[in-house]
């Protein structure tokens with residue numbers, strides 16, 4: 001018998017990815033998986049990939065008995081978890097929110113970027129931003145973890161060694177990032193239809209994407225001062241994967257390869273590739289890895305960092321399980337020793 005785990009939003013892409021990971025987790029007993037529209041339907045009926053692994057049916061969120069769980073994951077759209085989390089915290093439940101409800105520390109900023117008032121601003125202060133490579137010790141003792149966004153995970157992991165070492169101009173960072181369509185979720189939206197997104201490539205959110213304040217907040221915490229960032233996301237005809245190409249102006253000469261290798265030595269889920277490498281999204285597909293390469297083209301003063309993750313794993317469900325492992329004192333990689341899928 002492991003810890004009792006509930007998932008709110010089990011019919012979405014991050015929900016089914018959580019199920020894939022937790023079904024094989026030796027310390028977890030799946031207790032409740034919610035859906036409003038499909039309550040009563042066997043999970044494996046909707047997701048045949050889980051036949052023989054998950055034998056529960058979806059339950060209605062109001063009747064799921066979430067307050068009797070040890071841990072609850074919210075894999076719901078932004079603005080849902082904040083309505084239910086205070087009651088779960090009062091009941092002693094540990095919560096990991098895959099949405100953005102608790103990521104931004106500043107209530108006014110959250111309201112500006114997410115376009116709704118925050119339902120429990122008093123809870124924001126106590127939430128820990130769950131990027132274990134930065135906040136591991138705080139995550140261990142947290143009752144509420146805000147799981148980072150997918151782009152913010154790839155971008156922050158790529159910039160952090162440079163920012164921490166103070167070797168780049170922090171006022172002029174550039175992140176050019178591409179995501180597969182599963183990043184937009186499973187709900188029907190025209191721009192993610194096969195005939196719209198297939199054989200097509202486009203930028204979006206250039207005037208300001210809601211991940212901009214999240215990345216700036218995370219990098220500023222590491223830098224100890226505000227950072228200047230231009231962030232341009234793109235939609236690519238991939239199913240899974242984020243590729244972030246990051247640019248920064250070098251202000252101090254240093255061995256960039258050694259800097260990255262030293263920063264991530266011992267980090268199970270961040271792999272610094274040999275000098276001259278070009279990481280591919282398929283090298284992390286279905287795994288919790290972030291693979292990074294650092295370049296200094298032509299020996300000039302521009303550093304280029306390439307960072308790839310699977311948006312549904314290190315960018316969402318895998319990182320959420322990594323955080324759960326830390327919160328409950330399990331081995332950090334428990335249930336996450338996943339070999340990427342090729343081709």
Ligand SMILES: NC(=O)C1=CN([C@@H]2O[C@H](COP(=O)(O)OP(=O)(O)OC[C@H]3O[C@@H](n4cnc5c(N)ncnc54)[C@H](OP(=O)(O)O)[C@@H]3O)[C@@H](O)[C@H]2O)C=CC1
Pocket residue numbers: 008009010011012013014015034035036037038061074075076077078080098099100148149150182183184185186187311312315316
């Ligand atoms: N996709 C990705 O790569 C990433 C997603 N995220 C974040 O994770 C969260 C989930 O994303 P994703 O799985 O893609 O989204 P989906 O749209 O695929 O799934 C959303 C889920 O939430 C449930 N849901 C919707 N409204 C409510 C509600 N009012 N109450 C309870 N449940 C509700 C839906 O189930 P039902 O309608 O059956 O109740 C569904 O299971 C989002 O906040 C997203 O921003 C974070 C990082 C990466």
Ligand SMILES: CC(=O)N[C@@H](CCC(=O)OP(=O)(O)O)C(=O)O
Pocket residue numbers: 078098099100148149150151179180181182183184185211233235
């Ligand atoms: C390709 C695509 O549409 N990606 C989503 C971001 C992924 C995500 O879900 O981010 P949050 O967790 O912060 O909501 C977008 O740009 O809105």
